[in-house]
Amino acid sequence: MKGLRKLLDSAKPNFEKGAKFGKLHSLFDALETLAFVPNRVTKSGAHIRDAIDMKRTMIVVVLAMVPALLFGMWNVGHFHFQALGQLDQKTFWEIFWFGFLKVLPIILVSYVTGLTIEIIFAQIRNHDVPEGFFVTGFLIPLIMPVDVPLWMVAIATAFAVIIGVEVFGGAGMNILNPALTARAFLFFSYPSWMSGDKVWVSGLSEMDKVADGFTGETIMGMYAQAPAGVTPSIPYSPLEMFLGTIPGSIGETSTLAILIGAAILIWTGIGSWKIIVSVFGGGLLMGYILNLFAVNPYMQVDAWEHLLLGGFAFGAVFMATDPVSATQTERGKWIYGFLIGLLAILIRVLNPAYPEGVMLAILLMNVFAPLIDHYVVEANIKKRKKRLQASNS
């Protein structure tokens, strides 16, 4: 390590502002701080500081998403070979390897596009490169259908980073969750690639012949497409929904893998358990309300089953908990999460145009988060003013 340190020390002056490679300062700094925690010491205030920093925070979030990613890779292979009717002939590793090769390019495109833009902006703004994109770059592939063209991933990522984050002043200043911004961009720009019954299974749209009885439709799609009054027959059991062997975006299908991630986030203290719990609570409540007034099969779906479907769990655990776009007050977090849960199920079931409501519910509540905080803080201010009045009278 001493060798690397020496190399960095000797190269450093070349990357200072105004030096030969001054334009690459941000890139150099990003790589240097990745390799070594800087030797900066405290100058004012507390002399010692918590060992946590943004890099550690973000790497923990990424780790929490790894189970969902690994499962997603396997699931991609699983459905591909199932569609071809070759599932019996393939080993576990062949299935996984197929998915791995499908998903890896999406991850690489997302990271390369996003980080390039982040580094350019950091250089222009004279900032350090923020770590937020570690997570965003990982989230984007997980919420894409596996057959999404790579150029779409690239422009969606660019859109999310530039319009979603940088125009607001950079990481920490954005209003919307950047990964969802990317997905929403694709959803509205290229709807045929982001929904329907072909996109969830790798290669399905190009297959001449699929196995008998196979459908790549998501469960929510089945309900939404079913003719009025007919209860669609769902070929998946609740256990399969929980484990994740259902069609869907790459990382969103396995509730189990997502819950492992949730456990990591909550135990380490990185993700707000209040938001996670209240999103599930809100979703459950709306499910029950719809059951009460059910007039069609979709509204009759058991409330708890909704929590296993689509991106609900994924959104609750990895999207709603983004501290920048969520509410900032603790009381606000309860309200914010609860409303996301309510709205997600409401949109999902009642709006025929959007088979999935989680993305829209979270984006909508991102916009309302400052308002929720405002009222929470206002209550505190009122209390203080009341106390002042009481002491003056």
Next chain:
Amino acid sequence: MSEIIKIKKGLTINLKGKAEKIFVKAKPAGLYAVKPTDFHGLIPKLCVKVDDRVKAGSPLFFDKYRPEIKFTSPVSGTVVQINRGERRKIMEVVIEPDETIVYEDFTAGDPSQLDAKDITGKILSSGLWPVIRQRPYNLIANPSDKPKAIFISAFDTAPLAPDYDFMLKDYGKEFQSGIDALHKLTAGKIHLNIDSTYPASSTFMGAKGVQINKFRGPHPAGNVGTQIHYIDPINKGEVVWVVSPQDVIAIGRLFQTGHYDASRIIALTGSEVKAPKYFKTLSGACVRSITDNNVREEGNIRYISGNVLTGTKVAANNFIGYYDSQLTVIPEGDKYEFMGWLAPGLNKFSLSRTFFSWLMPNKEYVINTNLKGGKRALMITGNFERVFPMNIYPMQLIKAIIIEDIELMENLGIYEVAEEDFALCEFVDTSKTDIQEIIRKGLDLMHKEMN
């Protein structure tokens, strides 16, 4: 009051190097100093020159805007240096002591027989007035104010903090005289706040004319700001005073002897101290006088007058601060750490459980002064709320100060806080923002606006 006030939010930082409960008589320091920089916002006016002779209690400088507030010499001797910093700012007035201390006489007197004016006058002329600080704004109290109450925190929960029950157990009489004097200065109560987890010393339990309040909980339960918030929060327009227990004793001694006796006990603590103990010395003593031959000299080390959260960095040849009862020595963190953010981190302390050190809840940590990451925007939420026990929204208040919104600061409770109340927020902050500095800026803004 027998009810215990339980503080739930906070953080105990368990550091290596607690002071053993043994008193050591420090050898006489070669030099003593009073540092105008210990008093925030003070513009000092000198009344001595180099080579002047002074007694213990002779004024060295005074407050330009409140000339009655004097700062006096802790020893008799010769002014040897007046050190200045940038823009000729006076950093310290240094005195070389005589063999035996000669005192200015302020005439002894029983405070319960004196009136408020005499008491104020005596404390002012002895140079002890600055020990009385006020909230809001956390500045030296205004002698013409009548505070609604006076608060004394008789325990300290900061990392490696001295144990006042042990430290001051033999000073019951002096403490009582100090309380008697302070009593004349307020129309309200004197609140003496103790830790309910162990029996407090008789110095505190035996004190008359005070209301004893019991607290329990992690740091910052011992911060007087936290205590005020729970007992009798400060509203706009109100003033309370705070005094630390050692300073109450110094005031008591003034009335008993008529002298400014600057005796002070300093807990020498920290992982780099070989034998951390309690040292009996005088206010303003040279740091070296208690650390000589008692500090590990491996790598760079940092001397802090005060505790690791709120103290002031001092050089080894500098002086202990006016308000401090503790000197902490910890390693500097001016080293690179390879992949530090990725390592399991068994020896890294964190509020979060992102390092595996959570496996060892009772570990004593050696923490250096490394910032441990780069400065970022304030992104992470919820951490401040876990360590900030007041019913105030810390993040919102910090942001109100950053945008200098006076009305919002007032609404969000700026009158109730001081820098030290945010020290833990600063410690846990992932974005490494210097929060205490922001709070101080907010207090200064508010003070300027209101006066």
